[in-house]
Amino acid sequence: MTRIYLVAGEASGDVLGARLIEALRRQRDDLEFIGIGGARMAEQGLASLFPMQDLAVMGLAEILPRVMKLRQRLAQAVADVSARKPDILITIDSPGFTLRLLRAVAPLGIRRVHYVAPQVWAWRQGRVKHFPGLWDRLLCLLPFEPAFFQPFGLNPVFVGHPVLQSGADRGDALRFRTVFGLDGGARPLILMPGSRRTETARLMPVFRETVALLTARHPALVPVLAAAPAIASELGAMAAGWPIRPIIVTDPETRYDAFAAAAAALTKSGTSTLELALAGVPMAVTYRVNPLSALFARRLIKVPHVAMINLLARHALVPELLQQECNPELLARTIATLLDNPVAAAEQRAGFAAALATLQAPAGALPADAAARAIIETLSA
Incomplete structure (x- = not known):
């Protein structure tokens, strides 16, 4: 052998x-x-x-x-x-x-x-x-x-790239709506704050305020928090005081079902952008680190974009809202554009196919x- x-x-x-x-x-x-x-x-x-x-x-x-x-x-x-x-x-x-x-x-x-x-x-x-x-x-x-x-x-x-074998494009929207009791008018918003506690500690409070602003204008919006199993309970506790308590999904199958039902997504940078793109979910990408770390990183980073899907597309296919731009007002406006403007969402989806083909x-x-x-x-x- x-x-x-x-x-x-x-x-x-x-x-x-x-x-x-x-x-x-x-x-x-x-x-x-x-x-x-x-x-x-x-x-x-x-x-x-x-x-x-x-x-x-x-x-x-x-x-x-x-x-x-x-x-x-x-x-x-x-x-x-x-x-x-x-x-x-x-x-x-x-x-x-x-x-x-x-x-x-x-x-x-x-x-x-x-x-x-x-x-x-x-x-x-x-x-x-x-x-x-x-x-x-x-x-x-x-x-x-x-x-x-x-x-x-x-x-x-x-x-x-293994994302092509992930199954992210094979979710079942009807199954997700049935399991979580969502009617046909509900509009799930995927929230992906990362798997590291340093990431989630910075992004979860921003996501809370973003959801509060969005749901005031979009009452059918349903936040869906995609959480790594190891920190799901912590994120659940952090989201307990949200104006609308999010659905929390942890396993890949349920996450991909949520993608299939989603109207839009707000995610940290990383492989999650490829999964969402494969599922055809229009998105905005955000991230925030310590200001000193950000200053240090700017001197070392050699690529024009932080979102992997943008690197593959070779242009800003999806918005990147980083550091000072990672604030509830701007995030809410950006997501609202994807929710309200079918053309903006369709332009992203069209770009996803070409970018993913390179993988x-x-x-x-x-x-x-x-x-x-x-x-x-x-x-x-």
Whole structure:
């Protein structure tokens, strides 16, 4: 058997890993899968070395108290890779952990593939000089990434974006309305404040006031809060005092049903913009960080837009309301335009299709299959 060691460090990587295992099995029947993953990879038969949740920490405030634990888990992973001698090591996203692992096992001579390119093209581009020697192949999700990484000898290959396999475009609007007792006149507004507590703490009060302004003019509006399961109860408590208490959805199926029923969305920047675009939901993007952090970021960011859908479209397809513009009055006016002006909403939807087409894997393959093919090629090299 050919032994494949996979490492995922957070929920999105766990989903990618599970799809990758399925795709690899479709191409080869002599593969054994070991490593570190979560529930989705466990469904594919992978017994995790330790709970993936031990690695799923974000932000300085969360990481500092767990530095020693993370170091122990890194040492444990290195020892396991050394002992089990896989034919290939595949690390999935989570660069804070996975890139350290790749560097630590480099002397072993094991083939290494990193899945999801670090987004150094967006800011702090100088970090790319630390990557040569970390992997044999870099699997990129975005079509413009290979051109950035190729000059550094990092062997990039574009494999398509997994959002195309997410199911975000296959939600059931009628099911959502039935489950939550919404009549045909109700107009759901999707609110996506992020999954990190530092994000939600800044955005939730702004969303509350935005909803209050909007519902005064649009009484049929129904706020729907898409929440990461880990912080759903906290967001529910924060929303308890809202003028209209939002529906809270946590699992992907219900979230995608909400997308299918939605009139518009207000979301933080990130992959959520791609999910909403795939579902055809007109949106505005917003974000707010500490003013000092924003000043620092402006000097380092090298891209013209923060919303991924705008980067793909190469223009401001959806409004980006950041920092001082992340205020209830402006957000409410922007969303109201999408609710009241069918032309504005239709223009966004038309742009979504062209932007998302750039995410298709070569030769029309599913992204997971394209990634699996690149890994098989690396094994055979």
